Amino acid sequence: MVEEFELLEEAEVQFEDSDCAESVWHGVGYCESLFCRKKPAAELTLVIRKEGILYFLCADLPEFQELCRLHGWYVVSHHPFSATLEIGMCIMEAGRHAGWYSLGHSSERNAVYRELLEYTFERSERQDFYPYETSFKGQCVIDGCTCHYLHDYHPTWMEKKDEHQKRVSNLIFRFKEGGHCGELVAQILAFALLHAGFEKGRKDTVLIPVPASTRERQRRRFPVACYYLSRELGIEDGYKAIWIAEDREQLKGREKSGGEILSNLQFTRRYIRGKHIVLLDDVLTTGTNFLHLFRRMKELGAVSVTGVFLGKTVGGL
Secondary structure: OOOOOEEEEEEEEEEOOOOOOOOOOEEOOOOOOOOOOOOOOEEEEEEOOOOOOOOOEEOOOOHHHHHHHHHHOOEEEEOOOOOOEEEEEOOOOOEEEEEEEEOOOOOHHHHHHHHHHHHHHHOOOOOOOOOHHHOOOEEEEEEEEEEEEEEOOOOOOOOOOOOHHHHHHHEEEEEEEEHHHHHHHHHHHHHHHHHOOOOOOOEEEEEEOOOOOOHHHHHHHHHHHHHHHHHHHHHHOOOOOOEEEEOOOOOOOOOOOOHHHHEEEEEEEHHOOOOOOEEEEEEOOOHHHHHHHHHHHHHHHOOOEEEEEEEEEEOOO
16 A cells, blocks of 8 residues: 655745736745646646746656646656656746746755756756757847847857857757757747747748758758647648749858849748748848848738747857
């Protein structure tokens, strides 16, 4: 017979009041704002950062994964911590919650678990492979079109002065190569767009990737990210909106005309006419390609165009 223990719930959670005109943070002794759809039943400790990063230690991983699904959080990674506990990290929309939550056998044990999470994930020598911030670093305007970007990007020839710059490069290079990070990129961008005020579930909005220089690069880079990002935002996946009719060599390092940039592309008008377009690309440098593509979208009847990038090259536009 398994002996059952009543678990002690403790919380020190701040939440942003979205009903206020200005950002107002409230401290609460209980977690109604955090677990607004379902409460945990098994032992669980969370450390939540305002940047949209959440660390967890849980006794029932399937239960915690269900809580994440219900509340719109995304589990980045997890692994066994002991015979009975799983440790890991999630991302969520930035700027909504901050603090900690504990459901455990004692106040002392809860405190130990919180310290353990902070040490594991925030000690100075820890090396993350990717950056996990879920809000945009900044924005710029190109010919009246607003472009959002997640990170300052330092090109390969530029010395990386800190670990964060290396993590940004890792994210962008792996995204370009395709593979497993497409879903992660989509989740981060979804949280960042929602934090920036993007209206979820608009059926007249289409996500379209900025075409790569070859069909093979396009196939590796964008389908996974487009699928998950459009699904998370509740908008149409426009991965097939632009067809690369013929591969072309990259035209970096010299002036390009609009005709030269767009000459190998075929556009499917039903994805564009009367739609709000979100153009997705990895890096914004000079903005030339984006500018000509933005103008073509408007010529084809797009109502509005917004640019979304993983990085903006330092010293570029």
